[in-house]
Amino acid sequence: MTDFFRRYSRDKVGVFFGALLLLLYGVALTAQWITPADPMAVNLREVFSPPSATHWLGTDQFGRDILSRVILATQVTVKVTSAACLFAVLTGVPIGMFVGYRGGWIESVTMRATDMLLIFPIIMLAIVVVVISGPTETGVIVALGLAQAPQFVRITRGVTLSIKEELYVEAAIAAGSGWLHILARHIWPNISTPIIVQATLTLPVFVLNASALSYLGLGVQPPTPEWGQMLNEAKDHLINAPYLIVGPAAALVIFVLSANLVGDAVQETLNPKLKKRK
Amino acid sequence: MIRLIVGRLLFMVPAAFLLVSFLFALFHLIPGDPAVMLAGDNAPRSVVEGIREAYGFDQPLHIQYGRYIAKVFQGDLGISNYTRDPVVNSVIPRIINTAQLAFLSMLFAMVVSLLLGCVSAMYWNRPLDKFVTVVSLLGICTPVFVTGLLGIYFFSIYLGWLPISGMSSWRHFILPVITLGSFQAAVLTRMVRSCMVDALGKDYITTARAKGAPEFLVVFKHALRNALLPIVTLFGLGLGHTLGGSVVTETIFNWPGLGRLMVNSILTRDLPITQGSIFFFAMIFILVNLLVDLVYAWVDPRIRYD
Numbered sequence: 001m002t003d004f005f006r007r008y009s010r011d012k013v014g015v016f017f018g019a020l021l022l023l024l025y026g027v028a029l030t031a032q033w034i035t036p037a038d039p040m041a042v043n044l045r046e047v048f049s050p051p052s053a054t055h056w057l058g059t060d061q062f063g064r065d066i067l068s069r070v071i072l073a074t075q076v077t078v079k080v081t082s083a084a085c086l087f088a089v090l091t092g093v094p095i096g097m098f099v100g101y102r103g104g105w106i107e108s109v110t111m112r113a114t115d116m117l118l119i120f121p122i123i124m125l126a127i128v129v130v131v132i133s134g135p136t137e138t139g140v141i142v143a144l145g146l147a148q149a150p151q152f153v154r155i156t157r158g159v160t161l162s163i164k165e166e167l168y169v170e171a172a173i174a175a176g177s178g179w180l181h182i183l184a185r186h187i188w189p190n191i192s193t194p195i196i197v198q199a200t201l202t203l204p205v206f207v208l209n210a211s212a213l214s215y216l217g218l219g220v221q222p223p224t225p226e227w228g229q230m231l232n233e234a235k236d237h238l239i240n241a242p243y244l245i246v247g248p249a250a251a252l253v254i255f256v257l258s259a260n261l262v263g264d265a266v267q268e269t270l271n272p273k274l275k276k277r278k
Numbered sequence: 279m280i281r282l283i284v285g286r287l288l289f290m291v292p293a294a295f296l297l298v299s300f301l302f303a304l305f306h307l308i309p310g311d312p313a314v315m316l317a318g319d320n321a322p323r324s325v326v327e328g329i330r331e332a333y334g335f336d337q338p339l340h341i342q343y344g345r346y347i348a349k350v351f352q353g354d355l356g357i358s359n360y361t362r363d364p365v366v367n368s369v370i371p372r373i374i375n376t377a378q379l380a381f382l383s384m385l386f387a388m389v390v391s392l393l394l395g396c397v398s399a400m401y402w403n404r405p406l407d408k409f410v411t412v413v414s415l416l417g418i419c420t421p422v423f424v425t426g427l428l429g430i431y432f433f434s435i436y437l438g439w440l441p442i443s444g445m446s447s448w449r450h451f452i453l454p455v456i457t458l459g460s461f462q463a464a465v466l467t468r469m470v471r472s473c474m475v476d477a478l479g480k481d482y483i484t485t486a487r488a489k490g491a492p493e494f495l496v497v498f499k500h501a502l503r504n505a506l507l508p509i510v511t512l513f514g515l516g517l518g519h520t521l522g523g524s525v526v527t528e529t530i531f532n533w534p535g536l537g538r539l540m541v542n543s544i545l546t547r548d549l550p551i552t553q554g555s556i557f558f559f560a561m562i563f564i565l566v567n568l569l570v571d572l573v574y575a576w577v578d579p580r581i582r583y584d
Contacts, residue, residue, distance in 0.1 A: 127525070231427060232423070245428070257416070
């Protein structure tokens with residue numbers, strides 16, 4: 001672990017954007033206490049005031065402070081995407097491990113179904129699930145998680161297939177261990193690292209799709225702020241208040257950019273061969 | 279080749295069947311009474327009961343299921359809650375609009391990514407390559423609705439050159455196509471570049487250079503031809519993603535396409551239209567996937583003999 005950090009720290013871009021990402025997570029965790037104004041407070045006397053010393057990013061059509069709303073939206077995004085990522089891992093990984101280890105017709109049916117779902121873009125799957133689960137915070141978490149789960153099924157099955165041929169698994173079978181014990185004790189510890197890395201790598205995809213859903217009006221509902229939804233509202237006021245798009249757009253791009261670059265840096269640190277090719 | 283086509287077309291039959299079953303399930307998976315949903319929230323009880331009987335929601339599930347399947351295979355997907363038009367009539371023209379947008383965006387993305395990717399690989403690790411890499415990274419991290427809003431602000435509001443929404447003339451196509459295409463172009467440029475860097479590192483490139491072939495020919499004939507196989511695969515995947523991205527792009531530019539129809543129907547709780555648009559979107563994805571597979575088989579004969 002210390003070796004990992006030592007090698008990671010050599011990657012300057014990775015360190016910079018890692019720090020930025022940590023900062024964003026810090027903002028998300030402390031959002032309630034660091035907003036300069038109440039992100040929900042309607043003030044009809046200060047509607048559409050351009051950026052100023054009191055409102056750094058201006059105010060929206062209800063006179064709400066944009067900076068405060070962007071900060072609170074960071075928390076919403078981090079919460080939704082982390083939970084969705086966890087949901088995808090918790091549904092996809094057990095299925096992938098089970099069918100990869102068991103094999104047989106269960107495996108072929110599951111993989112056929114997974115391949116079929118992988119034909120569809122994640123955003124489409126998420127929209128279809130939202131129709132059922134409803135555009136609430138939980139609904140969006142379930143939708144994004146389920147939409148990404150097939151990818152985790154496929155990856156997990158792949159690594160499980162190679163691990164189950166190992167001698168220690170054979171030894172465990174010979175010693176009379178049940179399949180559940182083998183999966184939990186022998187296979188999971190050996191596949192957890194690539195899967196956790198994969199989960200971090202897909203984080204930007206979760207963020208992009210979560211904000212796309214809320215841009216479409218199918219995500220977290222107002223008045224709770226979300227970047228995509230703030231941009232959707234800003235679109236109606238582009239002529240008189242174009243500054244409304246600056247805050248949410250910048251926050252979204254910076255978040256996705258940092259998450260992408262940190263993912264790349266982590267992958268390169270774990271697998272130095274990748275770097276040579278670049 | 280013919281066996282492959284027939285096999286894949288046969289695969290569509292169970293896929294379509296599963297899809298229709300899912301659409302049927304949608305009636306009952308959505309929270310609330312389907313009859314109330316069709317009648318509207320404030321409809322009187324008699325109307326709700328009338329609809330329940332007319333649609334057969336009072337019948338046992340397996341009978342409802344059989345009826346629904348039979349109707350769908352006769353091309354009847356119900357009528358819209360709002361316009362009272364048959365779903366098929368409102369969906370079909372939308373498909374053509376979405377296809378135009380997706381096709382032009384993909385064309386834009388392919389041309390841009392091939393050019394930028396090749397140039398980037400030619401100037402590997404030099405300032406031009408680094409510039410292209412940074413731009414494509416930024417492109418990947420910028421969602422289409424951010425690009426779209428910036429485009430609308432700059433070109434439609436600030437400069438006043440291009441229309442904001444609709445699709446009545448060729449000028450209406452510019453912003454949506456570039457918005458959707460540039461995201462895809464950014465994704466593909468990175469991949470084309472890495473395919474080309476791989477290809478340019480091969481021995482036959484050294485041979486070509488050693489025998490004195492001009493650099494332009496080395497890149498665009500020797501390297502590109504050999505890198506084409508993975509690139510075709512990428513373009514195939516890209517087409518699916520472009521169709522997915524069209525949902526958001528259509529919403530930004532009020533494009534009268536299938537994606538916006540679907541999103542609007544969800545927001546207005548027009549379930550028959552939602553079912554119809556999901557059905558056609560899914561069929562389009564399955565068809566596109568089939569076409570892409572056939573193109574692979576055509577480009578790479580090894581697949582045909584598998």
